[in-house]
Amino acid sequence: MAESGGGGPDVTQELRVPWDEDPGDLYEHAPCGYLTMLPDGTIVKVNETFLAWTGFERRALIGRRRFRDLLSPGDKIYYETHYAPLLSMQDDVHEMAFDLVRADGRRLPILVNSILGRDPAGRPRVVRTTIFDATERRGYERELLAARRLAEASEQRVGALQQVVADLAAAATAAEVGEAVVRAPGSAFGAAYARVWLLDADRERLRALAGTEPGATDDDMPLGSSRPVAEVARRGDLHVIASVAEAERHFPELAAAMHRAGHHSVVLLPLTAGFPGEVIGADVLGVLTFAFTEERELTDSELRVVRLLGHQAGQALDRARLYDEARRREERAAFLAETTRALDEEPRLMLRARSLIDRLVPDVAEWAAVRLQVGPAGLQAEAGGPAPDPVRLAQRVALVGAHGKAELTGSGADPDCAVLPLAAGGKVLGTLALRMAPGRRPASADAVFLTDLADRAGLALENARLYEQERAVARTLQRSLLASDLPTDPRFAVETHYQAATHDLEVGGDWFDAFLITQDKLAVVVGDVVGRGIDAATTMGQLRSAIRALATAEAGPARLLERLDRFVDRVESARMATVVYAEVDLTTSEMTYACAGHLPPLLAEPGAAPQYLLDGRSGALGTRAGLRTRTEHRVHLAAGSRLLLYTDGLIERRHRRIDAGFEMLARAYAGRRDSPLPGLAAGLAERLVGREHPDDVCLLCLALGTEERLERAIGADPVQIALLRKDMRGWLASHDVDEDSTQAVLLACSEAVANAIEHGYRNDPFGVVDVTAVVSADAIEVRVTDRGDWHVSGDEVARGRGLQLIHQMMDDVTFDRTEGTTVTMRRSRREAV
CATH class of the missing domain: 3.30.565.10 (Histidine kinase-like ATPase, C-terminal domain)
Incomplete structure (x- = not known):
C-alpha cells in the first residue's frame, strides 16, 4: 500500500482484500432478491436469493411470469393502482410493501424498491428491482399494533372506571349507585348486559336494584338461594363463567338462562365495602353481574379493574346505605312527631284510629288495620289492600292481644304482615296490623320504628278512649238536667235542639224549658249560664227549677226576672246569666216576653218576613249597675206563627260582627218558613254551625195556633x-x-x-x-x-x-x-x- 508524503495511508488508492470477489456470485447470493423486468413486468433476470425465498425455479419465471403475477389478489390491485403509476411518473419507488405468494402457496411479506431505466429517447427500457424479506418487520409491527390496542383498551377501561368513580361520588342513594355501576361493564369491557343486586339490611334477601334491560329490577331471591348470585353474595369472591359448557356443569339454571339470552360468558362480582384487595370475607353489600355474547377470558389486568370496580361500588353502596339510614331515621322521627301531633288534634277514638290508618297507608304500608277491644263487639278501622288472609290474621291478632308481644313477621300466606299491640299503662287496648310492600319483610330498623309507632298510637288511643268515656258521662249529666217533659197540646207545638261543643269535654250552661203555668198559659224559656263544667250545669238546673217555681199566672215575665235577681243574690254562680222568657195566653194568642241580657227572639208570622223582637230588654241576672226594675213587652201572635229562642253559640263568631250573624239567622229562618216543624231547629243548627263548633248551641222553636191551610x-x-x-x-x-x-x-x-x-x-x-x-x-x-x-x-x-x-x-x-x-x-x- 502506498503512503502519502505525510507518512499516513493513501486513502485515494483502491483497497484490496486478500481474496478475489466474483461479481456474479455477489449478485446471485446477495442478502436481498434482485429482479430485472421489462416495462410490462415480465421477469427477464432473477438472482438465486429470490429463488431460494420463493421456491420457484429460474426457468418457471424467466420470460414466463410477470412480477404482478406473484402477488396476492389484493396486492395485485395495489400494484396496478399505486406501484405502476408511481414508477412511471417518478422512475423509482421505495419500500413499497407487498405480500408475495411463494411456489407452495404461502405468503411472504416483502418490501420493494424499483428503478425504471430509459433509453436515450426517454422510452422505458428496463425495471431493476430489489426485494427485502419483511417477515420479521411485519411480526414486529403486529406486536406493536397489539400492544397499542391493548394500551387503548386499558386506557378505555381506566377511563370508564374513572367515570364510574365520578358518578359514584355524586350518587347519594343506593338506586343512584346502581344506575352508575350498571353502565360500567359495557363501556369498560364491552359487556352486552349488566345487572346490580342489593343485599337488604338484614342480609336475608337480594333484590335487583338496576339493570340495562327492561324489567331488570323485577326480581329478588333469598340469600340462601342456590342461584350463583346468592352464592357469590354469601362467599364474597369473584366468579367468572367463561362458557355455557362451564355453566352447565356447575349451574344448570344459569346455563338455561344464558341460552335464552344468547350469552356465552358471565361475570359475577361481589360489591364489597372492605379494604382494596380484601375480597373474601369482606362486607358484601351487593353483586354486579354482566355477560358477553361471545366466550370471554378476562386478562389479569381486566380482573384487577373488575375487582377495583367492585370495591368502588361497594364503598359507594356503603356510603349510600349510611346516608339512607340517616335520612330514614330523620324521616321516621318526623313521621312519628307529625303522627303524634295529628292524633292529639283529633279527640274522638275512632277518628284517631282512622287518622292513624290514613297516615300509614300508603306511606308506610300497603294495608293497615286497627282493632280496638272497646265495647262488646270492639271497634275496627282499616284501609289499603289487598288484606291478608282473615283467618290467619285473626289468629295472630288474638295471640298478640292476649300476650301483648309484637309479631313482626308471619308464616304461610302472609309473611310480610306485622301485628303489634296497642298498649298503655300495661293494658292492651287493641292491635295494629300492617302489611308491608310486596316481598319486603320488616327489617330490624323497621321493627324499632313500628314498635315506637305502636307505643305512641296506643297511648294516644287510650287517651281518646278516656276522653270519650268522660265526655259521655258529662253529656249524660247535662242532658239529664235539660227539660225532657215538654208539654203537648193541639194549640201549639214545641221543637228543641241542643248541640254540645265538639272540642270541649266540660258541660256547658245553655238550657231550654217549656211548661204550662195554667191550662191556658204556656211559658217558654232559653238561658245561658256563665262558665262551663259541673258548676255551670248545677247552676243551670237551679235556675230552671227557680223559674218553674216563681212562674205564676199573675206575675208575668218582668216580675219573674225581678224575683230571679233576688235568687241570684243567694246563688253567686248564677250571676250574669242571661235569660229570654215568654208567656203565651193560649186563649187570646197574646205573648208577653222579657230579655235579661239575652239575644232577642226571632218571630216568623205567616206571609211576613221574620223579625227580631227587640223590646222588653234589660241587663243580665244579678246585674248591680242601674235599676233593678225589669221591663216586658206584649205582642199578638197570628195563627201559624213560629217563635225562635236561641243561645249565642248559634250566631256569634270571633271572625265577624254579630250583625252578620243576626242577618244569616233571619235569612236561614225565612228559607225554612214552609218546612215541617220537626227537624227545623236541628236544620238551622246544621246550616249555621255545622258539626265542628267551639260553643254549645241551644234552640227552642214554638209554633202557635192552628193553621187554616197547611203549606x-x-x-x-x-x-x-x-x-x-x-x-x-x-x-x-x-x-x-x-x-x-x-x-x-x-x-x-x-x-x-x-x-x-x-x-x-x-x-x-x-x-x-x-x-x-x-x-x-x-x-x-x-x-x-x-x-x-x-x-x-x-x-x-x-x-x-x-x-x-x-x-x-x-x-x-x-x-x-x-x-x-x-x-x-x-x-x-x-x-x-
Missing part, C-alpha cells in the same frame, strides 16, 4: 218524609180529624211525596216538593206538586203499588202534568163514633 216545601230527600208526617199529624189533630182519616191521609201523602222524589227528582237532589193540605167540614184535600222530569209514564206509575195504595186510602185521586206533576187527593171526613 210545606221539603227537599227531595226521603228523610224529610218522616218530618212531614209528624208535622201533618199535629196539624190534622188540631182540626179534629178522626184517627182513621188521619192515618189514611198521612199514608197517602207519604206515598205521593216518595213517588215525586223517586221519579221526578231521580237526578236532581236539590228538587223541592210542595205539599198543601186543607180541611173543610166534609173532607180533607192534599195536593203534592213537583217540577221534575218523570222517567216513567203515568200508566206505569198508576200500575205501581204506591198509586194503588193511594187509591185505597183516598176517595178521589187526580193527576195534572201541565207543569211537572201534581197529585190531588181527597178523602171525606168520617162521622165520629
Whole structure:
C-alpha cells in the first residue's frame, strides 16, 4: 500500500482484500432478491436469493411470469393502482410493501424498491428491482399494533372506571349507585348486559336494584338461594363463567338462562365495602353481574379493574346505605312527631284510629288495620289492600292481644304482615296490623320504628278512649238536667235542639224549658249560664227549677226576672246569666216576653218576613249597675206563627260582627218558613254551625195556633218524609180529624211525596216538593206538586203499588202534568163514633 508524503495511508488508492470477489456470485447470493423486468413486468433476470425465498425455479419465471403475477389478489390491485403509476411518473419507488405468494402457496411479506431505466429517447427500457424479506418487520409491527390496542383498551377501561368513580361520588342513594355501576361493564369491557343486586339490611334477601334491560329490577331471591348470585353474595369472591359448557356443569339454571339470552360468558362480582384487595370475607353489600355474547377470558389486568370496580361500588353502596339510614331515621322521627301531633288534634277514638290508618297507608304500608277491644263487639278501622288472609290474621291478632308481644313477621300466606299491640299503662287496648310492600319483610330498623309507632298510637288511643268515656258521662249529666217533659197540646207545638261543643269535654250552661203555668198559659224559656263544667250545669238546673217555681199566672215575665235577681243574690254562680222568657195566653194568642241580657227572639208570622223582637230588654241576672226594675213587652201572635229562642253559640263568631250573624239567622229562618216543624231547629243548627263548633248551641222553636191551610216545601230527600208526617199529624189533630182519616191521609201523602222524589227528582237532589193540605167540614184535600222530569209514564206509575195504595186510602185521586206533576187527593171526613 502506498503512503502519502505525510507518512499516513493513501486513502485515494483502491483497497484490496486478500481474496478475489466474483461479481456474479455477489449478485446471485446477495442478502436481498434482485429482479430485472421489462416495462410490462415480465421477469427477464432473477438472482438465486429470490429463488431460494420463493421456491420457484429460474426457468418457471424467466420470460414466463410477470412480477404482478406473484402477488396476492389484493396486492395485485395495489400494484396496478399505486406501484405502476408511481414508477412511471417518478422512475423509482421505495419500500413499497407487498405480500408475495411463494411456489407452495404461502405468503411472504416483502418490501420493494424499483428503478425504471430509459433509453436515450426517454422510452422505458428496463425495471431493476430489489426485494427485502419483511417477515420479521411485519411480526414486529403486529406486536406493536397489539400492544397499542391493548394500551387503548386499558386506557378505555381506566377511563370508564374513572367515570364510574365520578358518578359514584355524586350518587347519594343506593338506586343512584346502581344506575352508575350498571353502565360500567359495557363501556369498560364491552359487556352486552349488566345487572346490580342489593343485599337488604338484614342480609336475608337480594333484590335487583338496576339493570340495562327492561324489567331488570323485577326480581329478588333469598340469600340462601342456590342461584350463583346468592352464592357469590354469601362467599364474597369473584366468579367468572367463561362458557355455557362451564355453566352447565356447575349451574344448570344459569346455563338455561344464558341460552335464552344468547350469552356465552358471565361475570359475577361481589360489591364489597372492605379494604382494596380484601375480597373474601369482606362486607358484601351487593353483586354486579354482566355477560358477553361471545366466550370471554378476562386478562389479569381486566380482573384487577373488575375487582377495583367492585370495591368502588361497594364503598359507594356503603356510603349510600349510611346516608339512607340517616335520612330514614330523620324521616321516621318526623313521621312519628307529625303522627303524634295529628292524633292529639283529633279527640274522638275512632277518628284517631282512622287518622292513624290514613297516615300509614300508603306511606308506610300497603294495608293497615286497627282493632280496638272497646265495647262488646270492639271497634275496627282499616284501609289499603289487598288484606291478608282473615283467618290467619285473626289468629295472630288474638295471640298478640292476649300476650301483648309484637309479631313482626308471619308464616304461610302472609309473611310480610306485622301485628303489634296497642298498649298503655300495661293494658292492651287493641292491635295494629300492617302489611308491608310486596316481598319486603320488616327489617330490624323497621321493627324499632313500628314498635315506637305502636307505643305512641296506643297511648294516644287510650287517651281518646278516656276522653270519650268522660265526655259521655258529662253529656249524660247535662242532658239529664235539660227539660225532657215538654208539654203537648193541639194549640201549639214545641221543637228543641241542643248541640254540645265538639272540642270541649266540660258541660256547658245553655238550657231550654217549656211548661204550662195554667191550662191556658204556656211559658217558654232559653238561658245561658256563665262558665262551663259541673258548676255551670248545677247552676243551670237551679235556675230552671227557680223559674218553674216563681212562674205564676199573675206575675208575668218582668216580675219573674225581678224575683230571679233576688235568687241570684243567694246563688253567686248564677250571676250574669242571661235569660229570654215568654208567656203565651193560649186563649187570646197574646205573648208577653222579657230579655235579661239575652239575644232577642226571632218571630216568623205567616206571609211576613221574620223579625227580631227587640223590646222588653234589660241587663243580665244579678246585674248591680242601674235599676233593678225589669221591663216586658206584649205582642199578638197570628195563627201559624213560629217563635225562635236561641243561645249565642248559634250566631256569634270571633271572625265577624254579630250583625252578620243576626242577618244569616233571619235569612236561614225565612228559607225554612214552609218546612215541617220537626227537624227545623236541628236544620238551622246544621246550616249555621255545622258539626265542628267551639260553643254549645241551644234552640227552642214554638209554633202557635192552628193553621187554616197547611203549606210545606221539603227537599227531595226521603228523610224529610218522616218530618212531614209528624208535622201533618199535629196539624190534622188540631182540626179534629178522626184517627182513621188521619192515618189514611198521612199514608197517602207519604206515598205521593216518595213517588215525586223517586221519579221526578231521580237526578236532581236539590228538587223541592210542595205539599198543601186543607180541611173543610166534609173532607180533607192534599195536593203534592213537583217540577221534575218523570222517567216513567203515568200508566206505569198508576200500575205501581204506591198509586194503588193511594187509591185505597183516598176517595178521589187526580193527576195534572201541565207543569211537572201534581197529585190531588181527597178523602171525606168520617162521622165520629
